Amino acid sequence: MNHLKVHHIGYLVKHIDKALSEFERLGYAAVSQVVFDGIRKIHICFIEKDGYRIELVSPADSSSVVAGLIKKYKNSPYHLCYETPDLDASLAALAGEGFTAIDMPTPAPALQNRRVVFLMNPFLGMIELLENRFPE
Secondary structure: OOOOEEEEEEEEOOOHHHHHHHHHHOOOEEOOOOEEEOOOOEEEEEEEEOOEEEEEEEEOOOOOOOHHHHHHHOOEEEEEEEEEOOHHHHHHHHHOOOOEEOOOOEEEHHHOOEEEEEEEEOOOEEEEEEEOOOOO
16 A cells, blocks of 8 residues: 555544634645535635645534534544545555445545545544546
8 A cells, every 4th residue: 555645634623714713823824715515515625834734624514424523523633635546446455454435435526526435444543545536
């Protein structure tokens, strides 16, 4: 799995605008607009500092895929995203290594509609795979 490259850290926040403001006070800069992902019912904004990219993720409503997580974990990092040249092959390889897909590969509006999939590992928690190819 040496071909996996860290793309971002997913950071769960209850109020994306307030979190963005606080991260900016720490020296982070927004590198995207706040985007609504209707598939997952979340708001997303990417920020960067010192070469680190963070994805702020906030539930849009109580049916959001992260609504339960925000209740449990509050504001906190909750996944690492890895970029891969072949999403399907990486997904199969990780499944053979004890990772379990918790959703199907689907387009991510905040990432130019490149496909993403989330996986769980009992010892690492949640990761995300992002294909580095753009849809045709």
